[in-house]
Amino acid sequence: MPHTKDELPDALYSAAQVRALDASLIAAGTPGFELMQRAARATWRAMVRQWPTANELSVLAGHGNNAGDGYLVAVLAQRAGWSVRVLAVGEPQRLQGDAALAHAQAVSEKAVIETWSAQSPLRGIVLDALLGTGLTGEAREPYGSAIDAINAAELPVVSVDIPSGLCADTGHILGCAVRADLTVTFIGLKLGLFTGDAADVVGALVFNDLHADPPLLDAAPAIGRRLTANNLPSLAARAPASHKGKFGHVLLIGGDRGLGGAILLSAQSALRSGAGMVSVATRSEHVLAALARIPEAMVLGTSSANQLMGLLQKVSVLVVGPGLGQAAWGRSLLSAAANAPLPQVWDADALNMLAEDRVALPKNCVITPHPGEAARLLGISTGQVQADRPGAAHALSKKYTAVVVLKGAGSLIASPDGRLAVCHQGHPAMATAGLGDVLAGLVGALLAQGMATFDAACLAVWLHANAGEQQGKSGRGLAASDLIPAIRQLLEEQAPCLK
Missing domain, CATH: 3.40.1190.20 (Ribokinase)
Structure with a gap:
């Protein structure tokens, strides 16, 4: 179910833990492509809520599952009558598994897919589906230039799962990072969304657990927790005769x-x-x-x-x-x-x-x-x-x-x-x-x-x-x-x- 910024779960995980949770969901019987579709629908709903009058979308897609989410959001936007263009920063032929299926669906729906270049114009809302949570070192080219282009465009930006270039474990920007206005993240909250440089690049945060079974999430040992008004330690009330x-x-x-x-x-x-x-x-x-x-x-x-x-x-x-x-x-x-x-x-x-x-x-x-x-x-x-x-x-x-x-x-x-x-x-x-x-x-x-x-x-x-x-x-x-x-x-x- 989706959560607003004020309704986020308390538990925080590493990127590796969330990938393991994703694998556990698949092993428990939910196909990976179904999870990708759920992520795309969650992103689409959050985007429409944030910008209800928008009708144009530019998707920048990499070559991992993050890109697959982007291709499926492009499909949803096109079905809704938006003007949509996908700019492939990663080579589509390198896509594998569920991401390749997502690309194939976008092709079958006749989505406009072009190879990104530094001169590619960006219009409407920009969807960052470049790198995801697997990044460990600085973003290599052409991704660094694509990130710079997104930030220079000064358009509304949505990041899928995490702003590209932000470390999911530490909240540190790895060279450069997309400055998102909205980030839609999935399955489990990553610690890096809440500390360090995250405050400058995450924007509004929406969480969706992709209908994961609560026992599965509860079984994963969180590496930390968010402090909220609902989970704080509390001082005891004072007796009337206190001194x-x-x-x-x-x-x-x-x-x-x-x-x-x-x-x-x-x-x-x-x-x-x-x-x-x-x-x-x-x-x-x-x-x-x-x-x-x-x-x-x-x-x-x-x-x-x-x-x-x-x-x-x-x-x-x-x-x-x-x-x-x-x-x-x-x-x-x-x-x-x-x-x-x-x-x-x-x-x-x-x-x-x-x-x-x-x-x-x-x-x-x-x-x-x-x-x-x-x-x-x-x-x-x-x-x-x-x-x-x-x-x-x-x-x-x-x-x-x-x-x-x-x-x-x-x-x-x-x-x-x-x-x-x-x-x-x-x-x-x-x-x-x-x-x-x-x-x-x-x-x-x-x-x-x-x-x-x-x-x-x-x-x-x-x-x-x-x-x-x-x-x-x-x-x-x-x-x-x-x-x-x-x-x-x-x-x-x-x-x-x-x-």
Whole structure:
């Protein structure tokens, strides 16, 4: 059955898994050509819904099953009275199996099929049926030029299964990729549709399972899941006789000279996300500003790690890193935190010093790197991280035995036990300073209220992204502090404080 963007399944698979599911459907008795026809009908219906007044179609077809889908969509469009032209980028004589049958049907229906060239004009809606999910390296010629031609045409574009050039497993563009307005994907959702470069090229996403038997899909072990409002971990409601001592005491450590705003954003986020008590250890110069902005917090002016020792005995969760700096002051505070047997969230400069092996990460931690920090932690380039974001998240989780939030488009949450979640909500207005500080404080508050590390990270990332999406509707100029009241509202909607 088809699904809209808001009704997509939760389970995510690799390209190889989806190909195996396809083979299982065929082995269970559904002919491959029937599956191809179902895919074509699903694509056709989605296209007509998206552009109900359209009447012209240009199909760019490769030489695999993706091309077969394209030829069958061309048949459906021609039967509906559209002006249709198929531009064969892959040689039709190389088509095999079901794709060859699809080509033969298009020929029998007298569809116009021409050999594509760089001068071939594109008209109406453009259907990308070039490469599909099997691509592993950069698109070779003539496919690269065909992709460039599609993008240069500035026409409505539909991609069959996945935009050609986008890696189905990683969400990384392999050289170049079609920028689709609509992608119609089948059988199982591919992880690469939801992270990395995918946000720039997938467009609206429609899913159709091609009538696969649910037990068959359920038997396939998903490699990850999407975070949605329906599958989030949840905070328990509070008893009427609750008191602040039941909901944790978060200590936030950071804010070297010139960086005081970061730790205040984290502290405000922790307070507004439900922590029972909030303390801040920061430079003495920032105490007055902190008390003026957050009078509910207990603020300790700290010149050395020795001043933390008593406080570390009283708190339940640490958030370390926002505005910490990497000078002697920050190093000493981080060292003290690393020796505290408490659940912790490490962000920003705490991660930079971790990458330099200046300190060891304690157990039961959440780390929240952006791609640059992740690269330093793994000893690779930022480009290598972005080329395989799921692999980088898993590698970090394994290396540090920690829950990892790899931030960026399609943020990923990885657990040492192999679990992986992706949050594909958000808004480009969130590309501004301070949002990571808000996220760190939010994770700390959820940990303080008793959530497990992976659950706290998942809920925090979803709340943060959706608050940003909500506030981003006003456009540019989003400030990190704008997210905090929106997070509070979303948290109450998701997990009401009182039953």
